[in-house]
Every structure is written in C-alpha cells, then in structure tokens.
Amino acid sequence: MWVVHLVNWLSGSALTMRHGIYPRATDGLTGILTAPFLHGDFAHLMANSVPLLVLGALVAFSGLGRFLGASLIIILVSGAGVWLLGPTAVPTVGASGLVFGYFGYLVLRGLVERKPLDLAIMVGVVILYGTLIFGVLPGDEGISWQAHLFGFIGGLGAAWALPKRTPAVQPSPGYGSYGRY
Numbered sequence: 217m218w219v220v221h222l223v224n225w226l227s228g229s230a231l232t233m234r235h236g237i238y239p240r241a242t243d244g245l246t247g248i249l250t251a252p253f254l255h256g257d258f259a260h261l262m263a264n265s266v267p268l269l270v271l272g273a274l275v276a277f278s279g280l281g282r283f284l285g286a287s288l289i290i291i292l293v294s295g296a297g298v299w300l301l302g303p304t305a306v307p308t309v310g311a312s313g314l315v316f317g318y319f320g321y322l323v324l325r326g327l328v329e330r331k332p333l334d335l336a337i338m339v340g341v342v343i344l345y346g347t348l349i350f351g352v353l354p355g356d357e358g359i360s361w362q363a364h365l366f367g368f369i370g371g372l373g374a375a376w377a378l379p380k381r382t383p384a385v386q387p388s389p390g391y392g393s394y395g396r397y
C-alpha cells in the first residue's frame with residue numbers, strides 16, 4: 217500500500233480518481249477490488265497501517281488460506297456496501313473497511329472456534345481496538361462509515377462462513393497400527 221500510495225501521490229492522485237469506488241456507477245464497480253489499496257493522503261495511510269498490520273497479522277496467524285479467504289470476503293462486502301450506499305460522484309478509497317473487517321472477524325472467530333487462544337485473541341482485540349465499533353456509525357464527513365460498517369459485517373460473515381479448524385487426529389491410547397497391544 218505504501219508503494220501504491222507513493223505512485224498515486226506522484227501522479228497527482230490519478231489512481232484514486234481512476235480506481236476508487238464510485239457508488240452506483242458501473243465504472244465504479246472495479247474500485248471494489250482496488251480501493252482498499254489506495255488512500256487519500258499520507259495521514260489516511262498512516263491511520264490504517266498500524267491496525268491493518270496488527271489485526272491482519274492476527275488473522276494470518278490462523279493460516280494463509282483463511283487469511284486470503286477472509287480478506288476477499290471482507291473486501292467484497294465492504295466495497296459492495298460502499299457502492300450501494302456511499303456518496304454519489306465521490307471516489308471512496310482506503311483500507312479501513314479491511315481493518316474493521318479483521319476486527320469483526322477476530323471477535324466472532326473467538327466465539328466460533330471456542331479455543332483458548334482464539335478467545336484470548338478476541339479479548340485482546342476488544343481491549344485494544346474495541347472503540348472501533350463506533351466508526352460504523354455516520355460521523356465525520358469524508359470518512360466512509362459505509363466501508364467501516366460493511367467491512368465489519370464482512371468480517372463477521374467470514375468468521376462464520378470459513379470452516380472451523382479441526383484438531384489433529386490423536387491415536388487412541390492402547391491401539392497401534394495392528395490393533396490393540
């Protein structure tokens with residue numbers, strides 16, 4: 217994202233204008249997949265970088281396939297929500313939908329998995345990032361609450377839809393490869 221932002225900045229925000237989400241415009245549909253990698257300015261990028269790194273790493277901790285699946289679901293749901301409900305003729309960009317999605321994913325994943333580590337991660341995420349939840353409500357002009365809300369919903373959906381991790385099969389005590397000892 218930092219390299220993309222540097223290119224975007226050097227081009228006078230040409231990437232934002234071309235690849236942001238334009239609500240309810242058919243040309244804006246491609247922005248659903250590209251907008252999370254673009255940012256309005258360096259402050260916007262900085263605001264998303266640390267929580268994206270922390271929460272993304274915690275999601276990635278559960279496996280690459282699960283991380284990629286969750287990320288795709290979150291990006292699609294967040295982007296679709298912005299496309300349907302965002303302000304007209306204004307390009308929406310930024311990774312905050314992904315941040316809110318990872319937050320929702322980690323919170324619900326703890327409840328879905330019910331494993332001590334997942335529950336501990338859930339509690340830690342709520343303690344450190346719990347105030348994010350207020351960002352799903354309309355607030356400051358220029359901040360896409362739609363991306364936040366639908367990213368959060370996408371994260372919840374990903375946590376619910378992606379299969380539970382199954383424990384490794386342990387051999388029963390007293391049984392070898394030839395039956396009972």
